[in-house]
Amino acid sequence: MSASLTRVQFLLLMFVVQTGTVFILFQRPFIEIAKRDAWVIFIAASFIHYLLLILYERNYQFFKLTKITTLLYVGYWLFVSFTSIAFIDYTLAEWAFPKTPQFIVILLMVIVSLYGNLCRDEVIVNLGAILIPIMLLFILFLIMALDYAEWSYLFPIGEASITEWGKSMLKIQFPFIGIELYLVYRGYVVKHQTMKGLPIFIYQLIWLSFFLFTIMITIAFFPMKEIESISEPIMYILKSQQVSFVERLDLFFIYIWMVWGIITITIFSFTAIFTFRKQYSITSKKPIYIYHFLLCMLPLLGLSKQSVEQLQNILLYTHIVFVYVLPFIIILQNRRQVG
Amino acid sequence: MKKWILLVLLLPVLTACWDEVLYKDITIVPLIGLEGEQNDMKMFFSYPSIDDEQVEYNVTTAKGTSIRTARNQAYLHSEEMLDISQVETFLLAEETAKEDLYKYIDPIYRVPRNRLNGHLILVKGSLEQYFSEDMKFSEALPDFYKGALETAIKFSNVPDLNFQNAIRMYFDEGQDLALPVMEFSEELKTPKISGVGLFSGRRLTSQYLNIEQSKVLVLLNKTASSKFLQFEYEWEKGDEKYPLVIELVSKKEKTKIKGQKIDHQIELNVAIEEFPDDHLSNQEKVNEINEFLSKKITQDFQEVIDILQKSKSDAVGYGKKVRAFHSNLWEQGEWHNTFSELDIKMDVKVKIVRTGLLG
Numbered sequence: 298m299s300a301s302l303t304r305v306q307f308l309l310l311m312f313v314v315q316t317g318t319v320f321i322l323f324q325r326p327f328i329e330i331a332k333r334d335a336w337v338i339f340i341a342a343s344f345i346h347y348l349l350l351i352l353y354e355r356n357y358q359f360f361k362l363t364k365i366t367t368l369l370y371v372g373y374w375l376f377v378s379f380t381s382i383a384f385i386d387y388t389l390a391e392w393a394f395p396k397t398p399q400f401i402v403i404l405l406m407v408i409v410s411l412y413g414n415l416c417r418d419e420v421i422v423n424l425g426a427i428l429i430p431i432m433l434l435f436i437l438f439l440i441m442a443l444d445y446a447e448w449s450y451l452f453p454i455g456e457a458s459i460t461e462w463g464k465s466m467l468k469i470q471f472p473f474i475g476i477e478l479y480l481v482y483r484g485y486v487v488k489h490q491t492m493k494g495l496p497i498f499i500y501q502l503i504w505l506s507f508f509l510f511t512i513m514i515t516i517a518f519f520p521m522k523e524i525e526s527i528s529e530p531i532m533y534i535l536k537s538q539q540v541s542f543v544e545r546l547d548l549f550f551i552y553i554w555m556v557w558g559i560i561t562i563t564i565f566s567f568t569a570i571f572t573f574r575k576q577y578s579i580t581s582k583k584p585i586y587i588y589h590f591l592l593c594m595l596p597l598l599g600l601s602k603q604s605v606e607q608l609q610n611i612l613l614y615t616h617i618v619f620v621y622v623l624p625f626i627i628i629l630q631n632r633r634q635v636g
Numbered sequence: 637m638k639k640w641i642l643l644v645l646l647l648p649v650l651t652a653c654w655d656e657v658l659y660k661d662i663t664i665v666p667l668i669g670l671e672g673e674q675n676d677m678k679m680f681f682s683y684p685s686i687d688d689e690q691v692e693y694n695v696t697t698a699k700g701t702s703i704r705t706a707r708n709q710a711y712l713h714s715e716e717m718l719d720i721s722q723v724e725t726f727l728l729a730e731e732t733a734k735e736d737l738y739k740y741i742d743p744i745y746r747v748p749r750n751r752l753n754g755h756l757i758l759v760k761g762s763l764e765q766y767f768s769e770d771m772k773f774s775e776a777l778p779d780f781y782k783g784a785l786e787t788a789i790k791f792s793n794v795p796d797l798n799f800q801n802a803i804r805m806y807f808d809e810g811q812d813l814a815l816p817v818m819e820f821s822e823e824l825k826t827p828k829i830s831g832v833g834l835f836s837g838r839r840l841t842s843q844y845l846n847i848e849q850s851k852v853l854v855l856l857n858k859t860a861s862s863k864f865l866q867f868e869y870e871w872e873k874g875d876e877k878y879p880l881v882i883e884l885v886s887k888k889e890k891t892k893i894k895g896q897k898i899d900h901q902i903e904l905n906v907a908i909e910e911f912p913d914d915h916l917s918n919q920e921k922v923n924e925i926n927e928f929l930s931k932k933i934t935q936d937f938q939e940v941i942d943i944l945q946k947s948k949s950d951a952v953g954y955g956k957k958v959r960a961f962h963s964n965l966w967e968q969g970e971w972h973n974t975f976s977e978l979d980i981k982m983d984v985k986v987k988i989v990r991t992g993l994l995g
Binding site: 338391392393394395396397398401403405406408445447449450451452453520521522523526536537539545549 | 644645647648650651652653654655746749752753800802803804807808809810956957959960961963
């Protein structure tokens with residue numbers, strides 16, 4: 298990558314990637330298992346996230362990919378991207394475009410990513426900046442639902458069994474997806490800007506507050522039995538808001554979410570292509586076209602509700618390999634070689 | 637080749653064109669009614685049609701096994717494509733509501749393009765009379781029902797529960813639903829709001845609260861609005877009786893739950909709206925009225941709680957607090973049974989804080 302990142306650019310990129318497609322998807326499956334303990338479990342899980350960030354910060358210079366591990370990560374990021382596209386496409390078909398052929402919506406998303414990847418690196422790095430006002434709008438819309446929140450729904454806590462804690466810890470991995478990009482991009486942050494200490498802590502707080510708020514508002518807005526019957530509770534909260542400027546706030550929001558999702562997919566695609574081209578010293582643009590061709594075709598294999606859910610379940614397990622296991626092995630191996 | 641590439645690149649621009657729904661192609665139905673049981677439902681649809689540049693509301697009926705199938709049947713004998721995505725009022729026969737309510741709300745709740753700010757009203761008797769074209773109103777039928785309910789909500793005669801809030805309460809194990817009820821007034825020859833129907837779990841009970849009792853429920857229910865809530869009493873002085881009308885200014889409440897006992901203490905600050913006996917500049921008199929109102933209102937509140945307990949309907953939502961903070965009580969058994977056996981004591985303290993222009 299020709300560009301170097303400032304600390305803010307880097308953390309914004311991380312936040313976009315980590316929130317992107319998952320921020321409306323994970324609440325229901327997670328709360329379904331963890332019930333009212335969901336918000337407590339999330340706070341506990343956030344310590345793992347913080348620990349990961351600290352470990353990544355200490356060892357990012359040892360995260361050097363080989364040709365094989367590069368291929369594995371490219372495959373993983375492709376998988377994350379097309380699973381996200383399949384989920385966005387399915388959700389859009391449910392909420393906004395039931396009659397629009399689904400491949401058209403996929404094409405729309407992939408073309409934006411393709412265009413972004415054909416541009417200069419700086420375009421991708423700064424793409425997240427256009428989301429800042431949109432993120433604030435999204436939070437504002439959710440705050441409007443606070444009037445209807447029933448805070449007694451958040452209690453009692455401490456009722457989840459050990460098995461439920463275990464299962465919840467798996468489901469709560471959705472907001473962790475993309476954290477491995479810290480290892481990829483950390484080396485490009487300008488040298489005089491440190492990440493240790495306060496910057497990482499602030500990022501952790503922002504990440505925690507954002508997701509915890511979406512979990513708590515979901516629990517406080519719906520009775521537990523209602524959450525189980527709604528696939529995207531955040532969308533539903535927005536649907537039930539009445540505003541004077543738009544008939545359906547959820548539709549307004551779904552376009553926001555689509556833009557957020559497309560930018561996330563563009564960053565994942567960029568990461569995969571850039572890592573691949575760097576590792577294999579390829580300067581031609583052929584990998585960009587091939588990657589996006591695959592990105593267009595693969596989601597078509599799983600556009601039903603069942604397929605989307607299956608893909609997401611598989612994604613959780615593969616995520617564990619690529620965020621916990623592989624980085625640990627790669628870092629350990631490289632540390633030994635240096636030692 | 638270039639033309640083909642260009643064509644493919646332009647395709648995504650058409651996204652959502654397939655989903656275009658034009659108002660000229662559909663007819664919005666603002667008022668629907670439903671009676672009968674599942675698998676044998678009769679639906680009523682009131683919809684606008686333009687005749688000689690004037691909007692008139694027609695009524696059509698159809699039978700079906702569900703709301704959707706009845707609507708599809710209605711297409712067969714209606715010149716319009718009826719669209720129920722923007723229903724404002726849904727009249728539901730009380731007999732129908734004695735079955736699981738969700739079966740009837742599901743098609744409204746499930747489809748993303750449906751509005752959730754419409755209201756449900758339970759109606760007594762046959763729905764035919766509520767859609768009769770013989771009724772003479774100054775406005776269209778859907779506007780009459782919408783207006784009547786909105787006024788009742790505004791003056792806190794009934795709780796403000798739109799589809800979303802109603803369904804939320806339906807799913808809530810700690811609070812039961814109470815929906816506005818309409819009955820046909822023989823005297824007025826029109827329908828009128830007559831109180832609320834109490835649900836126990838997912839079914840309507842045979843117990844109702846009249847308008848005065850319904851106001852108490854609105855006041856007790858934290859989710860309800862109490863902007864223009866008035867209570868009417870009679871003040872006796874010798875042989876004379878004077879009307880005493882008060883309006884709620886503010887409310888403070890505390891619920892203490894201990895064992896099987898709930899102490900519900902409420903402090904009401906009120907304004908005197910009507911009291912021809914006057915002399916409210918006399919503090920002794922004010923104290924006397926405060927005491928009178930406290931006693932009367934406590935009695936009324938206790939009466940409502942007794943009805944709720946008798947019908948096993950926790951429409952106030954004590955269960956929410958019990959479930960959250962008193963797990964021993966919550967786990968004693970099915971909440972409706974536990975609720976009906978609790979010792980609930982109301983204690984209302986009234987304080988006159990405004991007396992109007994007259995003292």
